[in-house]
Every structure is written in structure tokens, then in C-alpha cells.
Amino acid sequence: MARIPLEDNYDDVINKAQRGLGITDEQLAHRAQITPADLAALKSGTFHEVAARRVAQHLRLHADALCQLGKKSWYPTQPVFRTGFAAFNGKFEDMTVNSYIIWDERTRHAAIFDPGASGDNLLELVSSEKLNLRSIFLTHTHDDHIADLAKVVDATKAEVWASEREPVDFPAAKTFKDGAFFHLGPFAIKTLLTSGHAPGGVTYFITGLSYPLAVVGDSIFAASMGGAPTPALYSEALTNNRRHILTLYADTVLACGHGPLTTVAQERKHNPFLAY
Template sequence: MARIPLEDNYDDVVNKAQRGLGISDEDLARRAEVSAEDLAALKSGAFNEAVARRVARHLKLHPDSLVQLAKKTWYPAQPVFPAGFAAFNTAYGDMTVNSYLVWDARSRHAAAFDTGADCGEMLEFLRAERLALHYIFLTHTHEDHIADLPRLAGETRAGVWASEREPSGFPGARTFGENTHFHLGALTIKTLFTWGHSPGGTTYYITGLSHSLAIVGDSLFSCSMGGSRSAYAAALDNNFKKILPLPNNTVLACGHGPITTVAQEKKNNPFFAR
């Protein structure tokens, strides 16, 4: 996958945290001891480091990581899989969305995670590598992630699976509970419920490849996380309890933005760095 920009700018992070915590502009300016004008400028993209550091503390954001994001001085190192993993990035309106394949090298059995806006490249890859798609797993059912589900399911006849908390509604699709295990040759796929951004947001933790891998959907992005107006506390809690405790070298395949690792996000993500 070519280098993909980070999903969020610093002002996106500030706005997500403020909305999630339910803090008004007036209250945030008072707590941070900044003027209403300076806060408005910061939130609209006019970066002021001193203001950002004051505001970050009251939004439970890591100040150094927020400043680093604003200054664009860091980008996650990209892990390389010799085999068994492929990423696809497709345009959906004014943004891009990721989908993924994993497969067992011996059996050539594969699983897809979301479809993105267009599964054409994924289908070509399956044919070129002579892979048999057995599963289509959904991280959640927002349209940008499942836009081409009918085509992918129709052409491959793979089974469609989603969280019992957020059924897909796709004809014939099945649901799973948390901590369900699927097997794909030598690979094991475990479901972790990381809801908050969506009611049934799911992380798939995969072992058996050259790196442990977590396909996290919109639960977490490099330097950010999925937004939520109604379940922000749950989204944060699920990320802290279910994604960040994974081994530090676990690769995080996000729904938007670049691939990263647990260790890199613990150090560089304003929501999670400590």
C-alpha cells in the first residue's frame, strides 16, 4: 500500500475529544485558561502550541503527542509481511477507506475484512494469487466499509460475518459473539468487541502470520480514534482494555489512514499516550 496520510489532523482530535466529553467551548476555555478567540482559532486549524497544550490536558489528550501531530513530525513505521497479508485503499467520496485480506500460505484459504468502496482490486488479487475466499468479516456496517459487499460476496460466495451487536442485514449473513475463534489453516482469528464508534465495532486479532495482527476498523487510527457522540467513554475504554494490551509488536490495520503498531500508538497517539 502506498503511503496514506494520517486520518486526522490535530484539530480533528481536539474536536473529537471535546464532543465526546460533552464540554462546551465556554467551559473548555475557562478550564484551560485561554480566550474564546484562541480556542476557536485552535479548533479551526490555526495551531498555537501554548493554547494546544493547555487545552489538551482538559481533554485527556497527551500534549506532546498532540503537538507532534500538529507539526507533522511523525509517521508510523510500516511493518512488512512477507506473505499472508494484503491491504487495499479505495476512494469513498472525499476520503479513502481500507480493506484487508489475510490467508494461509499452505491451503491458500483467505479471509477478507470489509470491502471498502470498490473490491475490484481485491478480487484481482485473489485470482492472481489463487486464493479461495472463505470468510468476509465486517469490522462494522458503516457504508464506506461495506459499500461493495454484494459484489464481493456474490463473486466469491464467501460467508459474511458480523458482530451480534451490529448484524449486517445482508442476506445469509451470520453473527458471532465476543471471543469467537475462527481458523484459516494455520491462522487463528479471534473476535474482540471494540464498540463505541459503532454499536458492534469489532477488532479481529489474528495469529499465525509473521506478525500478530489486529484489524481494528474505526476503533483506532494512527494518532487518533473513531469518533462517537453517544458512546465515547465506551470507545476509549474498549481501546484501552482490548487493543492496547495486545503485544507491543502487534500490527494494527486501521479502517482509515496508515497501518501502525500497538507500541507506536502507545507512544504517539494523543488519546492513548501516557
């Protein structure tokens, strides 16, 4: 994948954390001991390190990681897969969204994770590599991740799989229970419930490639995470991310729904929501 921007800036992180904790601007400014004007400037994109560090403390964010975002001083080191993995980044309305494919070099069996905004490049790879697309796994069913699902299914006749917790408006889709396992040639695919951003949000943990791979959808982004609309769901998302993703092997590659690839080790250090 060509280098693409981080999904969130520091002010996006502040806004997501503040909404997730249910803290008003007035409360946050008072607790952080900064003026409402300074908070408004910080949240609108005027970075000020002292104010950011004070706000981070009261939003339970890692201050150093937040300030790295504010200074634009960090970008994740990108792992290189020798074979059997490809990533695609396509435009959906005013944003971009990622989709991924893995395949077995011997059998040519393949699986897609989220067809995304456009399946054209995915289908071109399937054709050029003479792959037999067996399965399409959905991390969740927000529109940007499944916009081209029907086209990909029509072209490949692949099975569609999603969590039984996730609403799926696609008649041919099959669902699985928490903790389900799948196999594709030499690859083992374990499902991990990482709900919060979506009720049936799933991370697919895959072994058998150059690195352990976790396709995380919008559960985690490089230096951020997907938003949650209520404090209860925000807490659920944080808990699941810490319990099911950050406990994976340090060299596990995180294939995020938006933004660049990252790794567990890098997010343990550079993600304001999750660093320790």
C-alpha cells in the same frame, strides 16, 4: 500499501475529544485559560503549541502526542509482511477507506476484512493468486466499510460474518457472539468487542502471520480513533481500546479502517487519546 496520510489532524482530535466529553467551547476556553478567539483558531487548523497543551490537559489528551500531530512531526513506521497479507485503500465519497486480506500460502484459503469502497483490487488479487476466499469479516457496518460487499460476495460466494451486536442489512450474513474464535489454515482469529464508535465494532486479532495482526476497523487510527456521538459511547470506546487493543503484544500491527498501518507500541506513545 503506498504511504497514505494520517486519518486525523490535531484539530480533528480536539473536536472528537471535546464532543466525547460534552464540553462546550465556552467551558473549554475558560478551563484552558485561553480566549475564545484563540480556541476558535486552534480548532480551525491554526496550530499554537501553548494553546494546544492547555486544551489537551482539559480534554484528557496526551499533550506531547497532540503537539506531534500539530507539528506534523510523526508518521508510523510501516511493518513489512513477508507473505499472506495485503492492504487496499479506496476512495469513498470525500474520504478513503481501507480493506485487508490474509491467506494461507499452502491451502490458498483466504479471508477479507471489510470489502470497503471497492472490491475490485481485492478480487483481482484473489484471482491472480488463485485464492479460495472463505470468509468476509466485518469490523462494523458503516457504509464506507461495506459499500462493495454484495459484489465481493457475488464473485466469491464467501461467508459474511459480523458481531451479533451490529446491525447488518445483508440477508446472507452470519453473526457471532463476543469472544468468538475462527481458524483459517495456520491462522487463529479471535474477536474482541471494541464498541463505542459502532455498537458491534469488532477487532480481529490474528496470529500466524509475520507479526501479530489486529484489524481494528475505526476503533483506532494511527494517532487518533473513531468518533463517538455521545459521552457514554466515547467513554465506552476509550475503555475498550485500552482494555482490548493496547494490551495486545507491543509488536501487534494495527490495520485501521482509515489511514496507515501502525502498531500497539507506536500508539502507546503517539496517540493523543491513548498514549501514556
